[in-house]
Amino acid sequence: MTVLLIRLAAPLQSWGDSSRFVQRTTRREPTKSGIIGLIAAAQGRRRTDEIEDLVQLSYGVRTEQPGELLRDFQTAQRWQSPKRDGSVDSMPLSYRYYLSDAVFLVGLHADASLLEGIEDALRNPVFPLYLGRRSCPPDGILPIGRREGTLVEAMRKERTWHASAHVKRKERNRRVLLPFARDVVDENERGETVRDIPLSFDPERREYGWRTVVTGERIEVDNPDGTVEPTAHDGKAGGHDAFDLAKEF
Secondary structure: OEEEEEEEEEEEEOOOOOOEOOEEOOOOOOOHHHHHHHHHHHOOOOOOOOOHHHHOOEEEEEEEEOOEEEEEEEOOEOOOOOOOOOOOOEOOOEEEEEEEEEEEEEEEEEOHHHHHHHHHHHHOOOOOOOOOOOOOOOOOOOEEEEEEOOHHHHHHHOOEOOOOHHHHHHOOEOEEEEEEEEEOOOOOOOOEEEEEEEEEOOOOOOEEEEEEEEEEEEEEEEOOOOOEOOOEEOOEEOOOOHHHHHOOO
């Protein structure tokens, strides 16, 4: 089996999985449904096309740079002729949340032939690609390349820290620990259950199933710009945990 690594970076990203009415939230990391939609768009699939083969992908994501939570609000008005007094009926305010200046490393585990087609599509997409919403185009080429082994092995062997140069310079430690979330690989594993499996993207009958996400794992990577050697401290490399930056979310 093979793993395809994908770097997701952009000024804004938004990965909602439970938005309701006027509140459009985002998770702290890309959703599996969002990545499947991204791949489907790259391959030129229509919203009514089958996506069963993509649903079977084993999925994991490493947070390289958590970014900051950004809230925006929008107003809207019903399209109609103004009233006699010149007023119009306004819709409720809509609050939308984004991750600003975040970077993630996504891993997809599957047969090499399937991942080869996905990588080619991401490099030459049929439809424009967005990181969660249309207002969030990606920054740069997405695929990094394919690696042999399991998802966890590929993520641990990827020692490059894919954060921005500014964040690397700001972090003094030579090695850092990055949060890692993934699909369960053993039925006995416990994790967070989220409604994040797209069964259909058809606008007339959008359906999502449930999956279990294992969180709390950390992966150590190198920081060539660091100046301080890590020391044992509370189980953290150099006493630093990159996940601390995301706890404000």
